[in-house]
Amino acid sequence: MLDGSQKLRGIVNDPALSPAQKAHALAVQAENLLPYPALDAETRAALDARVICDMYEGAAPYRPRYVLADFSVVLRKGSCWLELPPPETLDEALNTLMIAYHHVPSITGMPVFIGTLDALLLPFCEGVSDEEIYRKIKLFWRYIDRVLPDAFLHANIGPTDNPVARAILRVDAELGQIAPNLTLLYDPEISTEALLARAVTNITECSKPHIANHPIHAATFDEAGYGIVSCYNALPMRGGASTLSRVNLREVAQRAQGVGDFLTTELPRYVELCARLMQARIDYLYDQSGFFESFLVEEGWIDRDRFTAMFGVFGMAEAVNLLQDKAGLAGRYGHDAGANALGLKITEALAEMVAARPMRNVWRGRAMLHAQAGLSTDADATPGIRIAYGTEPDPVTHVQALAPQHRYYASGVSEILTLDETVKANPEAVLQLAKGAFAAGFREFTANVASNDLVRVTGYMIRLSDVARHDAGEGARTNTTALGAEAARLTGILARKPRVVGLERDAGTR
Amino acid sequence: MLAHVSKVLHWSAVDGPGNRLVLFLQGCNFACAGCHNPHTIRLCNDCGDCVPACPHAALSLVGGRIAFDPALCDECDLCLRACLISASPMTRQMSVDDVLDLLRASRGFLTGITISGGEATMQAKFVEALFAAMAADADLAGLSRFIDSNGHLGPRGWQRLLPLTDGAMLDIKAFDPATHQRLTGMSNAKSLASARLLQEAGKLYELRYLMVPGFTDTEPEIEALAAFARELGPGLRLKLNAFQHHGVQGAARDWPKMPRQGVEAAAARLRAAGIDNVVIPSVWI
Numbered sequence: 001m002l003d004g005s006q007k008l009r010g011i012v013n014d015p016a017l018s019p020a021q022k023a024h025a026l027a028v029q030a031e032n033l034l035p036y037p038a039l040d041a042e043t044r045a046a047l048d049a050r051v052i053c054d055m056y057e058g059a060a061p062y063r064p065r066y067v068l069a070d071f072s073v074v075l076r077k078g079s080c081w082l083e084l085p086p087p088e089t090l091d092e093a094l095n096t097l098m099i100a101y102h103h104v105p106s107i108t109g110m111p112v113f114i115g116t117l118d119a120l121l122l123p124f125c126e127g128v129s130d131e132e133i134y135r136k137i138k139l140f141w142r143y144i145d146r147v148l149p150d151a152f153l154h155a156n157i158g159p160t161d162n163p164v165a166r167a168i169l170r171v172d173a174e175l176g177q178i179a180p181n182l183t184l185l186y187d188p189e190i191s192t193e194a195l196l197a198r199a200v201t202n203i204t205e206c207s208k209p210h211i212a213n214h215p216i217h218a219a220t221f222d223e224a225g226y227g228i229v230s231c232y233n234a235l236p237m238r239g240g241a242s243t244l245s246r247v248n249l250r251e252v253a254q255r256a257q258g259v260g261d262f263l264t265t266e267l268p269r270y271v272e273l274c275a276r277l278m279q280a281r282i283d284y285l286y287d288q289s290g291f292f293e294s295f296l297v298e299e300g301w302i303d304r305d306r307f308t309a310m311f312g313v314f315g316m317a318e319a320v321n322l323l324q325d326k327a328g329l330a331g332r333y334g335h336d337a338g339a340n341a342l343g344l345k346i347t348e349a350l351a352e353m354v355a356a357r358p359m360r361n362v363w364r365g366r367a368m369l370h371a372q373a374g375l376s377t378d379a380d381a382t383p384g385i386r387i388a389y390g391t392e393p394d395p396v397t398h399v400q401a402l403a404p405q406h407r408y409y410a411s412g413v414s415e416i417l418t419l420d421e422t423v424k425a426n427p428e429a430v431l432q433l434a435k436g437a438f439a440a441g442f443r444e445f446t447a448n449v450a451s452n453d454l455v456r457v458t459g460y461m462i463r464l465s466d467v468a469r470h471d472a473g474e475g476a477r478t479n480t481t482a483l484g485a486e487a488a489r490l491t492g493i494l495a496r497k498p499r500v501v502g503l504e505r506d507a508g509t510r
Numbered sequence: 511m512l513a514h515v516s517k518v519l520h521w522s523a524v525d526g527p528g529n530r531l532v533l534f535l536q537g538c539n540f541a542c543a544g545c546h547n548p549h550t551i552r553l554c555n556d557c558g559d560c561v562p563a564c565p566h567a568a569l570s571l572v573g574g575r576i577a578f579d580p581a582l583c584d585e586c587d588l589c590l591r592a593c594l595i596s597a598s599p600m601t602r603q604m605s606v607d608d609v610l611d612l613l614r615a616s617r618g619f620l621t622g623i624t625i626s627g628g629e630a631t632m633q634a635k636f637v638e639a640l641f642a643a644m645a646a647d648a649d650l651a652g653l654s655r656f657i658d659s660n661g662h663l664g665p666r667g668w669q670r671l672l673p674l675t676d677g678a679m680l681d682i683k684a685f686d687p688a689t690h691q692r693l694t695g696m697s698n699a700k701s702l703a704s705a706r707l708l709q710e711a712g713k714l715y716e717l718r719y720l721m722v723p724g725f726t727d728t729e730p731e732i733e734a735l736a737a738f739a740r741e742l743g744p745g746l747r748l749k750l751n752a753f754q755h756h757g758v759q760g761a762a763r764d765w766p767k768m769p770r771q772g773v774e775a776a777a778a779r780l781r782a783a784g785i786d787n788v789v790i791p792s793v794w795i
Binding site: 394395396397399400419420421422423424425426428429430431432433435436437439440 | 519520521522523524527528529530615616618619620621789792
């Protein structure tokens, strides 16, 4: 194992990192020189054993993990702090956003949410032709990818069909960039069939956008709304998530005698420890970091009462299969009705426990359950509640196996369906699959078309050609490519079933 | 009434428009050397040759009949290799209600159903009963009903099926009668007549043509295909398929694969001959 200064030297001298990438990596190391927020011995032990995991967010939380600034504020009123007048034209609005993004932090050092762009920009599009909107969006899109090259960065569009959403879909397919990641908020009552069809055609060309089941999400949140950010996390608008910690269900199942012991003793124990871990991190952020003394709060971009805590779980597939083994049952998760029912039972138990655990300085006083999409270092646990890689059934059976669990994962559950490239000649099949998934209760629909260069690794997109280049030692312009390359090496994701990786930070050693 | 079913798919993007539940029926009246599903050609005769070939003990002989336990099967297909008559021990018998139940369970995910094979029309009575039941069911009437066929069915058979059928994919294996006989063991007269009949009825969704090097990629064959497509008239969707080795057994494995440029060249010629809607494979293996 490398000692601290060797690690720093390694970063400084790494020819594959740009100076900015080095500065970010050095900052992560510096933060981790500080003592960790105080934890009781039991929580500490569970964290050290990685039964619970803090996502390597760092030792001193000085900004929330995910910030969903309400950019309509700066577009409506301008900003005193940034000395910006309210924009009046589309050019001014885009320019204001480009400035605003640099002042909204997140765990990655770059914004993870750049707004529901059609709602933000439509007021500035009166009298602007579709062709002009397209040209301006194209420049804006290029700027985002080249200046904020992080695939966790996420734009939303919809649910209405409108010229800005159309321009964005056109540009996104044309440029095939990793950033921004894109989600269409789809509502069968509001969105047109044509908009959904256009989105689905884009999926067959570049595996984007991701499509969110808007009615389900809207009912989960309040009037101020929500946004889909990073790896398909659904979070309160004008707030976000202070932290995301997670329970490795596989590790918990290993410690249980059987299903009964798992549900009544081991799972409640680790849910409680994970809640303590999150509370310790949130307390530091709210009571010591000074984050909320910012102009972002003063000017109303964010509200300190609107940050949730994301209670993540992963390794459901392994947990269910282990518990099946302990009960002498052959049925596997994703393929057997009994195993799928056990998965649902675990999810229901988790939802109940999380809803019963009060949290301080958390939106609505409770954490939100999340099927966590994985880290690039997870070699032996399948992300979230997904079916294990390489064993997935056909996409229809796949969706049907998991749909009953979706309603419980209020802050998001990313399930990636891998579709073979024959769908390119028949996008209507994907359209039908998406509609079926939503009707079955899927919160979100994400598909990867097998031969696309652009694929979703965790929730973020990578280019396979970039990965190949990175492995050849040529470096990469984008931050997430290194994570994708690591995930590809450690987890075998490119073998067939793309998976989710969400590592933004220093994973250290286990 | 029961159907001999070889396989059911709940997800297919290559058997007609949208996502289709595909019912592969067992048994075919052609015996194509280049068939990519040769195990669907004949019905099992319970000889038992496949029983020792199964490494998972999923097959046994019970009272002189083959018994198959799908729970033990891991789809290794070694039993198919052991079969000397191009049949499969893994088929099942399904009633119309069995299929309706499958359709209801996946209803929201489906654009329609496609009956394929084997040869779908060899079990035309079942297809007719199934389609009629679907049309009479409020939940399922909205699903489109397609047939994938080699066309070896007479006009009386089609007249019973067509009122209940939204579209058919029809294969022409060759135009030269001797070549067709050699490739399939049968004459192509019925298939050509079926294509005309289906087009006349507005039910020919797609005409399919399998290009096999040395047999059906030749100058005269492509010429005949162009003439036939012109005769069928405008609006025809013509799909060119390329012979591959996947699934093929026996002597045809020694035939060369159909190269992409050969298919593209044929497509270009057909388009130049005025056939607008020529589709080539989206995936090259």
